[in-house]
Amino acid sequence: MSKFMTVMMHTYRSKIKSKPFLISTLITIALLFVVTNMNEITKMFGGDEESKVAVIDKTGNTLPALQEQFKTAGADLKAEVYTKSEKDAEQSVLDGELDGLLIIDKDASGMITGSYKAEDVTNQDLITDIEMALQQIKNKAAAESIGLNQEQLAAIYLPVSFDKESLSETAKSEEEAAQVYILVYVLLFFMYMAVMMYGSMIAVEVATEKSSRVMEILISSVSPVKQMFGKIFGIVLIALTQLALFVAAGFAAVQLNGKLSGSESIIEELKLNEIPVPLIVYALIFFILGFFLYATLFAMIGSLISRVEEVNNIMTPVVIVIVAAFMIAMYGRENPESAFVAGASYFPLFTPMLMLLRVGMLSLPVWEVALGIGVLIAAIGLFAVIGARVYRGGVLMYGNAPSLKLFKQAILLSKQEKKDTTGL
Amino acid sequence: MLTINEVRKQFGSFTAVDEITLEIPKGEIFGLLGANGAGKTTTFRMILGLLTPTKGKITWNEKEISYETSDLVGYLPEERGLYPKLTVREQLIYLGQLRGMSRSQIQEQTEKWLKRFGAEEYLNKKVESLSKGNQQKIQFIAAVLHRPELLILDEPFSGLDPVNVELLKSAVHELKKEGTTIVFSSHRMEHVEELCQNLCIMHRGKSVVQGNLKEIKGSFGKKNVSVKADFDLSYLKDTNGVLKHRVTADGITLQVEREEVAQDLFQAIQAKGFVRKFELEEPSLNDIFIEKVGVVHE
Numbered sequence: 043m044s045k046f047m048t049v050m051m052h053t054y055r056s057k058i059k060s061k062p063f064l065i066s067t068l069i070t071i072a073l074l075f076v077v078t079n080m081n082e083i084t085k086m087f088g089g090d091e092e093s094k095v096a097v098i099d100k101t102g103n104t105l106p107a108l109q110e111q112f113k114t115a116g117a118d119l120k121a122e123v124y125t126k127s128e129k130d131a132e133q134s135v136l137d138g139e140l141d142g143l144l145i146i147d148k149d150a151s152g153m154i155t156g157s158y159k160a161e162d163v164t165n166q167d168l169i170t171d172i173e174m175a176l177q178q179i180k181n182k183a184a185a186e187s188i189g190l191n192q193e194q195l196a197a198i199y200l201p202v203s204f205d206k207e208s209l210s211e212t213a214k215s216e217e218e219a220a221q222v223y224i225l226v227y228v229l230l231f232f233m234y235m236a237v238m239m240y241g242s243m244i245a246v247e248v249a250t251e252k253s254s255r256v257m258e259i260l261i262s263s264v265s266p267v268k269q270m271f272g273k274i275f276g277i278v279l280i281a282l283t284q285l286a287l288f289v290a291a292g293f294a295a296v297q298l299n300g301k302l303s304g305s306e307s308i309i310e311e312l313k314l315n316e317i318p319v320p321l322i323v324y325a326l327i328f329f330i331l332g333f334f335l336y337a338t339l340f341a342m343i344g345s346l347i348s349r350v351e352e353v354n355n356i357m358t359p360v361v362i363v364i365v366a367a368f369m370i371a372m373y374g375r376e377n378p379e380s381a382f383v384a385g386a387s388y389f390p391l392f393t394p395m396l397m398l399l400r401v402g403m404l405s406l407p408v409w410e411v412a413l414g415i416g417v418l419i420a421a422i423g424l425f426a427v428i429g430a431r432v433y434r435g436g437v438l439m440y441g442n443a444p445s446l447k448l449f450k451q452a453i454l455l456s457k458q459e460k461k462d463t464t465g466l
Numbered sequence: 467m468l469t470i471n472e473v474r475k476q477f478g479s480f481t482a483v484d485e486i487t488l489e490i491p492k493g494e495i496f497g498l499l500g501a502n503g504a505g506k507t508t509t510f511r512m513i514l515g516l517l518t519p520t521k522g523k524i525t526w527n528e529k530e531i532s533y534e535t536s537d538l539v540g541y542l543p544e545e546r547g548l549y550p551k552l553t554v555r556e557q558l559i560y561l562g563q564l565r566g567m568s569r570s571q572i573q574e575q576t577e578k579w580l581k582r583f584g585a586e587e588y589l590n591k592k593v594e595s596l597s598k599g600n601q602q603k604i605q606f607i608a609a610v611l612h613r614p615e616l617l618i619l620d621e622p623f624s625g626l627d628p629v630n631v632e633l634l635k636s637a638v639h640e641l642k643k644e645g646t647t648i649v650f651s652s653h654r655m656e657h658v659e660e661l662c663q664n665l666c667i668m669h670r671g672k673s674v675v676q677g678n679l680k681e682i683k684g685s686f687g688k689k690n691v692s693v694k695a696d697f698d699l700s701y702l703k704d705t706n707g708v709l710k711h712r713v714t715a716d717g718i719t720l721q722v723e724r725e726e727v728a729q730d731l732f733q734a735i736q737a738k739g740f741v742r743k744f745e746l747e748e749p750s751l752n753d754i755f756i757e758k759v760g761v762v763h764e
Contacts (some may be wrong), residue, residue, distance in 0.1 A: 048563045256549055259541060263537075
């Protein structure tokens with residue numbers, strides 16, 4: 043087994059067995075199941091129960107129309123006439139016998155008014171149902187009062203017929219844009235998660251080795267470059283393992299939801315199974331390259347600090363960059379053609395997210411995508427070379443707080459080292 | 467043979483190691499002495515190839531030490547360098563594999579060494595739960611597991627109790643017998659005196675004394691005279707040729723310029739009373755160290 047493989051497998055094994063990894067994986071999988079099956083779970087807790095609303099109808103003739111409205115709207119709500127006083131009704135509401143009390147009246151101009159009283163007014167669904175029903179009745183009454191019949195009223199509310207069609211052959215349909223958006227969103231989320239979890243994992247690994255001084259033994263047996271990339275690949279393996287678990291769990295959760303609810307699964311609804319293959323390939327390429335870019339960055343950072351506690355401080359700027367990329371991507375979703383987004387997509391740290399967004403939303407010429415990938419690969423190469431140098435120099439430096447000066451020092455320390463000993 | 471030829475290491479304007487030239491034959495134990503900051507660790511790091519000399523060359527058997535030859539070298543760093551969260555077994559497997567060993571070889575060697583150090587019960591314990599002395603034993607095992615040709619020990623005995631020091635010393639002796647070349651540094655002069663034939667005392671990056679231990683002592687010239695008697699001896703310090711003196715519980719120890727002064731001293735105490743002891747001693751390495759480096763060291 044080569045030393046590169048030894049480092050990689052050691053990193054993989056020691057992390058995969060660690061409790062934090064197991065716990066975070068299990069929690070995420072549990073969350074996936076809960077979130078995708080939220081509707082079923084709420085049903086289980088009796089969200090299905092019919093609400094009982096007492097109606098005091100001061101107009102005398104609105105209640106039947108209201109009940110009719112509820113029925114057509116399919117609201118889970120039973121409206122019954124209430125014969126006792128308002129005070130009694132309020133007491134019943136407080137006692138929990140009734141969910142609410144609706145008082146229907148007419149104002150000075152003869153229009154229907156409604157007043158709803160409940161223990162608290164947080165049940166938005168119920169309130170909206172009632173309000174909508176009353177609105178309908180009011181509209182009808184108002185229309186009748188000016189002599190419109192049912193058909194005329196319907197004509198007023200009929201939505202306009204509006205069609206969108208793109209003339210360019212390669213333009214993306216609305217559906218495609220939605221798919222891209224989801225894909226970009228997922229990618230952004232993964233990137234963010236990957237950087238937060240695995241990035242810090244790499245930095246912590248390196249910092250631990252430094253602070254426990256095991257580093258001196260390590261770099262006396264393996265070249266820093268092999269060691270750094272062994273570590274990065276080991277963490278990438280872990281990331282892939284975890285992501286594969288998440289994807290499998292997510293798929294299972296969606297399937298389960300489909301079975302439970304009997305309706306179309308979210309995958310079919312969003313036509314996610316129809317995402318064009320090239321886009322998925324691009325997504326994978328950008329994700330993997332992006333991951334390597336940030337991983338190299340973190341390994342470099344990790345070698346600059348001497349205590350694990352400092353990892354968080356030094357991570358902040360990187361996290362800000364990721365958040366910035368996220369914001370620009372959100373903006374780019376609305377304005378994919380913007381020159382700003384186009385420019386930003388060539389900044390290596392933003393490229394994985396923004397270039398994917400543009401590939402998906404626009405009909406980009408191939409050379410632009412190729413250039414983006416090229417920039418990314420070049421940046422990884424550059425970071426790797428600088429990273430290896432800083433790593434080599436940095437691992438032998440202790441004590442100082444991370445700073446630009448330290449960075450320069452580390453480079454300087456390794457600059458004098460000959461190429462043959464860096465193992466490049 | 468380890469050859470260090472006119473090696474200098476500079477960090478910016480600071481010279482950590484200045485023109486050191488050493489030749490250490492195969493199968494020898496070589497001592498590197500010096501106060502903190504004398505340049506010992508920097509020298510070791512250059513031997514290991516972790517740092518490249520600003521000037522000069524270091525070779526092992528006529529070849530420069532690089533990652534191709536790292537399997538031949540063992541290293542025990544000054545500060546303990548182990549993964550606190552890994553068990554002794556996992557630790558040694560990883561470090562052994564990095565030195566090009568197979569799992570079965572590691573298993574075999576680990577068993578052998580743990581048994582030798584009476585530490586078998588720690589095999590599956592996490593390193594952080596071990597005492598300092600036991601951690602140092604594991605660190606030592608990690609350095610010698612792959613049977614290196616060249617073994618670098620940076621302060622191997624620091625933090626160990628006398629029993630464990632003996633245990634480690636006998637292991638070092640045995641490795642030497644098997645043909646391992648060992649370079650080690652220490653603050654403790656008696657360890658160096660006991661283990662090394664050849665040594666080098668470093669001060670501020672420079673080699674102040676170097677060579678064979680006996681020759682160094684012989685050429686030092688100054689000797690010690692230790693006297694114990696039933697009467698007051700303090701007047702001896704005024705004898706011509708006495709450089710230093712130290713009054714002990716029941717006598718006095720004097721450092722003399724040369725051997726002849728001892729004879730004068732002997733004359734001086736004759737007939738004064740009963741003399742329990744009169745001994746002419748070789749200078750200790752400690753004396754030489756203090757003389758050359760000019761600082762007192764533990």
